[in-house]
Amino acid sequence: GSSSSPINHLSNGIEIAATGDTIVMMKGTHTGSNNRGINENGNKSFVIMGDPDYSADQTIIDAGARDRHFTFDNGEDTTFQIIGLTLSNGKTTTRGGGSIKIENAAVKLKNVIFLNNYSTGEDWSTSGAIWITTNNGNTIIDGCTFDGNYIYGEESGYMGGAIFAQGLNNGTDTLKIKNSIFKNNYVKAKHQAQGGAIAIFHFQAVIENNLFY
Numbered sequence: 001g002s003s004s005s006p007i008n009h010l011s012n013g014i015e016i017a018a019t020g021d022t023i024v025m026m027k028g029t030h031t032g033s034n035n036r037g038i039n040e041n042g043n044k045s046f047v048i049m050g051d052p053d054y055s056a057d058q059t060i061i062d063a064g065a066r067d068r069h070f071t072f073d074n075g076e077d078t079t080f081q082i083i084g085l086t087l088s089n090g091k092t093t094t095r096g097g098g099s100i101k102i103e104n105a106a107v108k109l110k111n112v113i114f115l116n117n118y119s120t121g122e123d124w125s126t127s128g129a130i131w132i133t134t135n136n137g138n139t140i141i142d143g144c145t146f147d148g149n150y151i152y153g154e155e156s157g158y159m160g161g162a163i164f165a166q167g168l169n170n171g172t173d174t175l176k177i178k179n180s181i182f183k184n185n186y187v188k189a190k191h192q193a194q195g196g197a198i199a200i201f202h203f204q205a206v207i208e209n210n211l212f213y
Contacts, residue, residue: 009034010048010061022047025085029060036090037067042074042105050085056113056145059085063099068092068117072105078140081108090117090129097131097164098149106138106173114162116148126151127164127199128185137165137173137203144180146197151187158192159199161185166201175205182212 006026007013011034013023023046050059063069068090072080090099098117100109114129125131128149132139146162162185165175177198187193197212 011035011038014038014040017044017046019044020046022049024052025050025059025061027051027054027058029062031062031064033066035061036063036069038069039071039073040076040080042072042076045076045079047081047083048085049081049083052084056084056111057086060088061085062088063090065089065091068097068101069099071096071101072107073101073103074105075136076105076107077136078106078108078138081110082112084111086113086115087117088115092119092126093121095121095123095125095131097127097129099129100131102130102132102139104134104136106136108140109142109144110140111143113145113147114149118149119151120153122153124158125164125166126158127160128162130163131160132163132165132175132203133167137168137175139175141177142179146180146182146185148184150185151189153189158187158189159194159201161187161196163198164195164201165199165203165205168203171204173204175200175203177205177207178209180210182210
């Protein structure tokens with residue numbers, strides 16, 4: 001695809017892309033089933049980014065409260081990157097994050113806006129935006145904004161309105177959260193609601209130079 005003849009949907013672009021490629025999403029709001037619920041299956045590493053001529057809030061993937069945006073659960077590493085776009089209205093009713101689920105994998109997220117993503121799942125292991133667990137703990141979250149992400153549950157023990165990381169198996173791995181903004185994120189439950197912005201549970205992390213309000 002090209003700017004003059006773009007590929008119709010993100011899922012199509014991922015199918016065509018080769019390792020090392022960069023998929024540039026055009027300015028505007030991208031919706032529909034081919035722009036959400038994406039699992040690349042770890043076969044390739046590449047970059048998905050918003051149009052670099054515009055700010056991250058001008059390129060939006062809107063999941064329409066029908067699914068999360070991405071799942072990474074097949075050994076991906078931080079050569080797989082998402083840069084300079086908005087992920088909005090992601091939803092989960094099960095284990096994982098409303099926007100991104102990372103399990104046995106790691107990715108790099110840079111200058112991404114997570115807007116109004118949420119979980120209504122009854123599993124305590126969930127998060128409004130990003131959920132991370134087990135073997136590869138090296139995910140990097142840099143310069144991102146988390147605004148209005150939340151968990152709304154009827155039971156108890158929910159943690160991490162924006163980010164929840166748990167159960168790291170490799171003690172040498174470290175989750176990095178830096179240069180990011182957290183605002184209007186929350187957890188609502190009958191009791192034991194914890195970590196309106198971030199919850200870290202049996203996981204090594206560095207959290208530096210972030211703004212919470």
